[in-house]
Amino acid sequence: MAENYDVIVLGSGPGGYVAAIRCAQLGLKTAIVERELLGGICLNWGCIPTKALLRSAEIKHFMEHAGDYGLKVAGKIEADLEAVVKRSRGVAKQLNQGVTHLMKKNKIAVHMGEGTLTGPTSLTVKGEKGEEKLTAKHVIVATGARARDLPFAKADGKRVWTYRHAMTPAEMPKKLLVIGSGAIGIEFASFYNDMGADVTVVEMLDRIVPVEDKDVSAFLEKSLSKQGMTIMTGAGVEDLNVTDKGVKAKIKAKDGKTTETQFSHCIVAIGIVPNTEDIGVEKLAEMDRGFIQIDGLGRTKSKGLWAIGDCTPGPWLAHKASHEGVTCAEAIAQELGNKDVHPHPLDRANIPGCTYCHPQVASVGLTEEKAKEAGHEVKAGTFPFIGNGKAIALGEPEGFCKTVFDAKTGELLGAHMVGAEVTEMIQGFVVGKTLETTEVELMQTVFPHPTISESMHESVLGAYGRALHI
Structure with missing residues (x-):
């Protein structure tokens, strides 16, 4: 006899496990199916462990430039690659255990194995318990994506x-x-x-x-x-x-x-390839180059079948997947009679992007070029970190903050940053865009001193010819 749930989530990455938790919070009997490790690629092999690696490289970089800060380091700075990787894997393991705990805490059933859809609201799982048959009122596909190979040289893991x-x-x-x-x-x-x-x-x-x-x-x-x-x-x-x-x-x-x-x-x-082959979704959903086509809430063309994350159209980012997971869970709960949830379609214009190289890069919304292409008359302001006291004190004067506004309405169209800590600062502009702010509110906002975030304020002022420190 098939096990029956309100919701089954296929895939446990940052979209899948977050969707499952939100479903459980809303009182829905929820299961998650995972073929490898809870937390998916992002937590185990992507976003988090890479940041652990980059942190080790950053510390090495600072040690090599200790003299710039009036410090002396005895001997040659050397990297122990094995130890660096071991630390990164330890971070991933800790977070994997955290997701396992969250599944238990929220009473989410976990079925480990390969899941294959047999219909919009049913699937089989081949794994540690043999073959299981599962059914639900709704199924969310969150199978993610994998790296794209070169056609003439597939990855071998060696060279x-x-x-x-x-x-x-x-x-x-x-x-x-x-x-x-x-x-x-x-x-x-x-x-x-x-x-x-x-x-x-x-x-x-x-x-x-x-x-x-x-x-x-x-x-x-x-x-x-x-x-x-x-x-x-x-x-x-x-x-x-x-x-x-x-x-x-x-x-x-x-x-x-x-x-x-x-x-x-x-x-x-x-680039990436969506993990949508051999899971039975091709006949149940509209597909485009392997990506599952959905509406703003995650619905496919088959009633009861939903999809989120990297197996759907981009941007292919963990935080986009998580947000979709919450939206999808609330839309399902609403369909099942919950009148207290009010899901909103995802606004892709307000999704930030971050690159954790050295220096860091972060952005949200339209670039100056794209804003002009979209027909906007633009006002843009750029403020260099060399004019920011905190950046100079940190020894990180390279970088800038750029803001793009609609000249007629003052709407914040986009923000773009490169330099120290910008991946932490971009959220300020994301909140501003979500609240549909204009230059007036941003100019009236008091930024703490001394912080690199003051460059955000100065870039807004600069777009209107009012920058103070350059």
């Missing part, structure tokens, strides 16, 4: 890596090729560069972190180049010859010239 291999390297790369300069590519490039590798980044488009504002891309490229990286934009890797000893890459540069360069290792960071 050609995805982000997953790059987090648990068997050896330290001497000369590293990173293909792709989105958040994942740049973060690993930054990590291995700080750890002492000779790093080359190849990006097909005309600038790195291409989803960011052009000014941010230009600043970051200059900063990373200054740190010793080789950055090649408008370039493409045409072939990889992989051997036991390394990787020979045929790279076509911006000028059309093709060269062959030897590397010890290669990280492929050219």
Whole structure:
């Protein structure tokens, strides 16, 4: 006999486990199906453990520049790669155990195994208990995504890596090729560069972190180049010859010239592929390049079947998945008769993006270029960190904050930052956009002194010719 629930969530990443918790909070009998580790890719192999790695690299960077702060460090600074990776895996394990605890606390049934949909509201699970049949009033698909391979050189975990291999390297790369300069590519490039590798980044488009504002891309490229990286934009890797000893890459540069360069290792960071094959969803939902098509609340075309996170249209970010999970759970509860929840469709314009390289990058909303393309008459203001007292005191004067406004209405259209701690500061502008703020409210907001966040205020003032410290 099949076990029956109000809601079954297929996948336990930051979208899936959050959706399950919210369903349970709303009094729904909830189960979650997971084939590998609770917490999914983000918690176990993505967002969190990579930040642990980057923190180790950041500490190493500061130690190497101790003299800039009037300090002396005896002896050569060396990285123990095995210990760095061990710390990162320990952080992931701790958080995995935390999610396990949350499942028990919220009385969510956990079924470990491969889940396959047999209908919009039913599935089978093949795992530790053999084959189980589960049914529910509603099913949420939250199966996430995986790294995309190069068609001519699939990742082998030895010389050609995805982000997953790059987090648990068997050896330290001497000369590293990173293909792709989105958040994942740049973060690993930054990590291995700080750890002492000779790093080359190849990006097909005309600038790195291409989803960011052009000014941010230009600043970051200059900063990373200054740190010793080789950055090649408008370039493409045409072939990889992989051997036991390394990787020979045929790279076509911006000028059309093709060269062959030897590397010890290669990280492929050219995008993602949704995990939607072989789960039975193709006949139940509208698909586009493997991504499940949904409405603003997560509904598919089949009644009772929902989807969230990286297996649906982007942006493919953990916090977007979690927000979708809560929205979807509340929409389901509403359909089941709960009159106290009022879910709202996701506003993609208010989703922040963060890249944890050194320096950090953070943004929300439209870039200046996109705002103009959308027909806005624009006012934009930029304030450099060199004019901020806290940034100078921290020894982090490189960076800036840029804000983009509609000149007619004063609406905040976007905010873009590069520099120290900007991934923590961006939320201020996210709240502002969500509240539909204008330049008036931001100008009247009192920012604490001394903080780097004062540069946020100054960038707003700068958009209207009123910056005080530059």
